Amino acid sequence: MTYMFRVFAFFALTFFSFANVAHANETECPKNIASIANDALNIAATKILKSLYEELGCSVVFIELPSRRGISHFNQGIADGEVYRLRQAETHYRRPFVRSENPLFILSNSLWINPRLKNQERYPIGYFLGVVWQENYMNNIEGKAFADSEKIYEAYNKGHLRGFLASDLSVAAELSNNRLVPPPERGEVLLEAPLYHYLDENFSPIMKRLSAMLGRSPFKNIGIEVKN
Numbered sequence: 001m002t003y004m005f006r007v008f009a010f011f012a013l014t015f016f017s018f019a020n021v022a023h024a025n026e027t028e029c030p031k032n033i034a035s036i037a038n039d040a041l042n043i044a045a046t047k048i049l050k051s052l053y054e055e056l057g058c059s060v061v062f063i064e065l066p067s068r069r070g071i072s073h074f075n076q077g078i079a080d081g082e083v084y085r086l087r088q089a090e091t092h093y094r095r096p097f098v099r100s101e102n103p104l105f106i107l108s109n110s111l112w113i114n115p116r117l118k119n120q121e122r123y124p125i126g127y128f129l130g131v132v133w134q135e136n137y138m139n140n141i142e143g144k145a146f147a148d149s150e151k152i153y154e155a156y157n158k159g160h161l162r163g164f165l166a167s168d169l170s171v172a173a174e175l176s177n178n179r180l181v182p183p184p185e186r187g188e189v190l191l192e193a194p195l196y197h198y199l200d201e202n203f204s205p206i207m208k209r210l211s212a213m214l215g216r217s218p219f220k221n222i223g224i225e226v227k228n
Contacts (some may be wrong), residue, residue: 029058030080034070038148068130103194
């Protein structure tokens with residue numbers, strides 16, 4: 001009886017020890033992270049990032065929001081972080097944050113032109129509302145803001161835009177599936193810069209562990225994920 005009691009006590013102690021460890025790890029995990037709705041590149045990045053968090057033992061909910069609202073949700077404490085941002089977006093954060101030590105990947109962005117309307121100045125350039133680099137570029141250019149990239153592509157296909165701003169990976173995915181008619185011409189590369197993951201500074205320990213995982217280059221095939 002004494003032997004059985006000792007065995008039971010051992011397994012009970014082991015179980016509760018593991019339970020406490022799991023609970024401790026869970027407290028290190030962000031609960032909600034903002035992602036950009038209806039954006040092929042962000043959707044692909046979210047999928048990869050989610051798998052990394054799962055590997056760390058974190059069950060994270062990704063909230064799809066318009067781009068500008070992601071920053072707002074973070075500032076209000078509704079979201080614990082954002083999937084990715086360029087460093088220039090940091091000036092918009094109003095609460096302490098931590099940036100991933102390594103970027104997720106390098107983003108290349110371009111101006112894409114409708115070959116049938118390239119000289120038609122009366123048609124605007126479409127851009128994504130809430131994407132800082134796009135808003136900055138469009139300061140002195142006649143443009144039309146859209147809530148998401150799908151609406152930009154729809155307006156382009158209807159012949160309402162002379163061109164649009166977008167990441168090269170997103171456009172490549174659209175072109176591979178014949179979803180842009182006529183196929184746009186790449187006008188000029190506007191920005192090539194790293195994209196970083198952001199969290200509230202209270203999650204610095206888990207960000208450090210995630211940053212180490214980024215050293216394996218888990219986002220190296222994100223172009224394939226975007227096309228899928």
